[in-house]
Amino acid sequence: MEPAAGAVAGVEELRVENLAKRFGGLRVLEGISFALAPGDLLGVIGPNGAGKTTLINVITGRTPPSGGRILLGGQDITGRPTHAVSRLGVVRSFQQTNTFKAASVRENVSRALRFSGGAGPQGWARVAPLLDAFGLAPRLGEQSDKLPYGLQKMLGLTLAYAANPKVLLLDEPAAGLERSERTRVDEFVRHVRACGCSVLIVEHDMDLVRRLCPRIIVLDAGVVLAEGPPAEVLARQDVIAAYVGADAAGDEAA
Amino acid sequence: MEARSPSRWGAQEWAAVAMFLAVLAVPWATDDLLVQSIVNRVLIGAMAALSVFIMLRMDLLSFATPAFMALGGYAAVLLTMHGVTEVLLIVPASFLVPALVALPLGALVLRLRGVYFVLVTFVLTEILQLVLFMTPRLTGGADGLAGFPAPTLLGTELSDARSVLALAAAMALLAAVITAALTAHFRQHFAAIEENEVLAESLGLVVWRYKAMGFVVAAGIAGMAGFSLGNMLLTVHPTSFGAQQAVDTIVYAIIGGRGSILGPIAGASLLVTVSDFLGNQGQYAQGLFGLLLILVTLVARGGIAGAVAALARRLRAPRAAAGPAAAAPEAARGGA
Amino acid sequence: MHEFLTAGIIGISLGAQYALLALGFTLIFGILGVINFAHGGFYALGGYVAYAAVSQAGLPFPLAVLAAVVATAALGALYERFLIERLVDDHLATMMLTLGLYLVISTGLLAVFGPQSPEFSFPVQGTLRAGTLYLPLENLVVLAVCAAAIGALWLLIYRTDFGRALRALADDRKVATTQGMRPGLLFPLAFGLATGLAGLTGALVTPILALSPSAGDPVLVTSFLTVILGGLGSIAGAVVAAVIVGFVEAYASVYLGGSTGALILFVTVLVILLARPTGLFGREIRGA
Numbered sequence: 110m111e112p113a114a115g116a117v118a119g120v121e122e123l124r125v126e127n128l129a130k131r132f133g134g135l136r137v138l139e140g141i142s143f144a145l146a147p148g149d150l151l152g153v154i155g156p157n158g159a160g161k162t163t164l165i166n167v168i169t170g171r172t173p174p175s176g177g178r179i180l181l182g183g184q185d186i187t188g189r190p191t192h193a194v195s196r197l198g199v200v201r202s203f204q205q206t207n208t209f210k211a212a213s214v215r216e217n218v219s220r221a222l223r224f225s226g227g228a229g230p231q232g233w234a235r236v237a238p239l240l241d242a243f244g245l246a247p248r249l250g251e252q253s254d255k256l257p258y259g260l261q262k263m264l265g266l267t268l269a270y271a272a273n274p275k276v277l278l279l280d281e282p283a284a285g286l287e288r289s290e291r292t293r294v295d296e297f298v299r300h301v302r303a304c305g306c307s308v309l310i311v312e313h314d315m316d317l318v319r320r321l322c323p324r325i326i327v328l329d330a331g332v333v334l335a336e337g338p339p340a341e342v343l344a345r346q347d348v349i350a351a352y353v354g355a356d357a358a359g360d361e362a363a
Numbered sequence: 364m365e366a367r368s369p370s371r372w373g374a375q376e377w378a379a380v381a382m383f384l385a386v387l388a389v390p391w392a393t394d395d396l397l398v399q400s401i402v403n404r405v406l407i408g409a410m411a412a413l414s415v416f417i418m419l420r421m422d423l424l425s426f427a428t429p430a431f432m433a434l435g436g437y438a439a440v441l442l443t444m445h446g447v448t449e450v451l452l453i454v455p456a457s458f459l460v461p462a463l464v465a466l467p468l469g470a471l472v473l474r475l476r477g478v479y480f481v482l483v484t485f486v487l488t489e490i491l492q493l494v495l496f497m498t499p500r501l502t503g504g505a506d507g508l509a510g511f512p513a514p515t516l517l518g519t520e521l522s523d524a525r526s527v528l529a530l531a532a533a534m535a536l537l538a539a540v541i542t543a544a545l546t547a548h549f550r551q552h553f554a555a556i557e558e559n560e561v562l563a564e565s566l567g568l569v570v571w572r573y574k575a576m577g578f579v580v581a582a583g584i585a586g587m588a589g590f591s592l593g594n595m596l597l598t599v600h601p602t603s604f605g606a607q608q609a610v611d612t613i614v615y616a617i618i619g620g621r622g623s624i625l626g627p628i629a630g631a632s633l634l635v636t637v638s639d640f641l642g643n644q645g646q647y648a649q650g651l652f653g654l655l656l657i658l659v660t661l662v663a664r665g666g667i668a669g670a671v672a673a674l675a676r677r678l679r680a681p682r683a684a685a686g687p688a689a690a691a692p693e694a695a696r697g698g699a
Numbered sequence: 700m701h702e703f704l705t706a707g708i709i710g711i712s713l714g715a716q717y718a719l720l721a722l723g724f725t726l727i728f729g730i731l732g733v734i735n736f737a738h739g740g741f742y743a744l745g746g747y748v749a750y751a752a753v754s755q756a757g758l759p760f761p762l763a764v765l766a767a768v769v770a771t772a773a774l775g776a777l778y779e780r781f782l783i784e785r786l787v788d789d790h791l792a793t794m795m796l797t798l799g800l801y802l803v804i805s806t807g808l809l810a811v812f813g814p815q816s817p818e819f820s821f822p823v824q825g826t827l828r829a830g831t832l833y834l835p836l837e838n839l840v841v842l843a844v845c846a847a848a849i850g851a852l853w854l855l856i857y858r859t860d861f862g863r864a865l866r867a868l869a870d871d872r873k874v875a876t877t878q879g880m881r882p883g884l885l886f887p888l889a890f891g892l893a894t895g896l897a898g899l900t901g902a903l904v905t906p907i908l909a910l911s912p913s914a915g916d917p918v919l920v921t922s923f924l925t926v927i928l929g930g931l932g933s934i935a936g937a938v939v940a941a942v943i944v945g946f947v948e949a950y951a952s953v954y955l956g957g958s959t960g961a962l963i964l965f966v967t968v969l970v971i972l973l974a975r976p977t978g979l980f981g982r983e984i985r986g987a
Contacts, residue, residue, distance in 0.1 A: 169565060171561075171565075191564045191565055192564050192565075192567050192568060192569045192570065195564070195565055195566060195567040196567045200565065200566070200567075201565055203561075203562070203565075207559065207561075207562050208559070208562070209554070209555055209558040209559050209562065209563075210558050210559065211554070211558050212554065212555075212558065216551070219551070220551055220555050220563070220566070221566045223551065224552075224555070224563060224566040224567045224568035225566055225567040226567065268562070268566060269565075269566075271566075272565075272566045272567055
């Protein structure tokens, strides 16, 4: 798949400094720090309840952090509302299928472009290669929640990319997909990175993580347990221990 | 590849406005006081239901319509009592006063969703009704306000039955035009909020801005309905603006159909007329509303308008089959 | 001082009634996520069933109360099982279903019993003298029955497998279902339990207050207030809030007069909804 022309805007890097999130007395995230270079790809793994989705929620302004800073290209975006963070270029995808259910595929994409301020032919040109690659192009008139699950999921990813992000935060993009469908996630990630997008990917599918991510961090009970290349990190005893008995074990073995 | 222009009016918007244009002729078409009275109450019910409809476009069920009706009604009546009777002034006032109150109020209540929004609007209506009862010096308290001067249009008094109805029809037309303009212009935005607010926001939509706009306009339209009600009854009274009225307007909108602007209009027309024909058994209308509400919720989520649209689609289907598949019509969205 | 104590007794007696109503309301919301607009309807229905059982069938009052509980619980359970169940995850649809049911119940009562309040008085009359205080016996009986019902409900929810299953469903329906809880069976039971409590309250209280087809209107409003105050879905919160609402109502009517007490409650509830939708005491909350 070819990157669309003119898509690469001024790409920036995301920096998270000492991020913390507590709900009442419950510590969900503590002292999380990492950085994403332009076009970089960072995997985030960890057992359920480790705080992975909360991390995405905090970065995108859905929940305010209890401490720490989030910088985008040097600009402090901590505590900004979701729509503002999105307009600045940090866009997420969702774990469950997330489309505008009653709307057609075309309307879905058109809304994503309009809401992000990118309506017009350039926007469509940027998204077109993804629609073609996922087989969505011939189904533009179909209602999105009538599509097969896998396609709904890919539409969700496409919508996030349509919002013209500099940094994409993907929340378990492969969850619920058939094995054969999971390579589409690879395709998606490769495409958006080629367009200069930085990607943070939260994922349970360890094959996919190993395939895609040059670098991962392991979250456990809200703190960073380990960081480094997947082969190295996944061999560590404490990481394995964190996963023993955890739900992800089955997923990984599959 | 681009979807059609967002602000274009569809057939339903034009039909709604055309209907109210036609109603403008009714005062001169009949002298039957019963017909005039029913039409007048249909117009008021339709306006109130349009206000509910606007909020339902964003999946928000509002019980606050009577509160805004009261604000508009009392504001307009108080103006006439202080010598301002020109409708070109008091009609805008009946829109603006509740709209201006809705602006700061919206900032507070629009953060809530689902049942919490329902409950907070319910509480607002109860509070405003209590306040009306407890402020006799301003609002007449339990006596309400009566005996106020008739409104005037450029010096001409609008006090006979015909002019009262004509004024109601004109206000309803205005309400329909405003509702059609708002919901057509922001069709995609409102639909996105209705279907998946979280996704819309994460794609960059400033959700609160659209909700606030809808809330303010819905309040204004309710305010006009409130003035229209006071003008017909020749009094504004706290009991006209309680939870019961909130239920009625919601029933009109839901049974008529929440997916199309024609829904609340159809719902108000049908249900107001039916309760009128039940006459002395007026209380029984409530039971009928209840049954219809259950029925619509279970088997016809698009309400009357949705059912009619589905029927029309089925009748048209053989002809359309040859052409390219049409996009799903708006009315089909009633459920969700 | 006298006045103060008398108002206090009225307050606690009101509080006990409100607690029974609010417990049912909060159970339905906590477990099913449904706002039961028909709650006041079940209260009025309970009152009329008890009235009919006494005046038409000649049953003694306690049996009439029992009949009211059975009738309202059965209707609630069946309505949940056959109608609400289908749309239980759609908050707007379930509100419409319960609102519709309320309109049908109150119109049905009107059609059958007429708009006049029937002659229906509490079988126990008289007053109990305690020092210089006169306590109406009927209020004491109501208080005792309500307290017993609240205690029984507490045991049911916190000390039985049924209660554990209900609480598990309220916590996380998905997890509870995978662990073998059966919403298809438990939801109607919970709904029936809650509406039965409303019917019980109606049967006990309407002979003292008033019975009319629209007797449910203020009951619904009070249930709303209490439950929001205590935190939607919270059981302990509902009881505490009910007592507060009872006292505020009793004292405000004596010392403030008119609607001031109601206004204070409503404004408090408004502030709570805006600032802390989990209520004064509640932690439990469902996604809105």
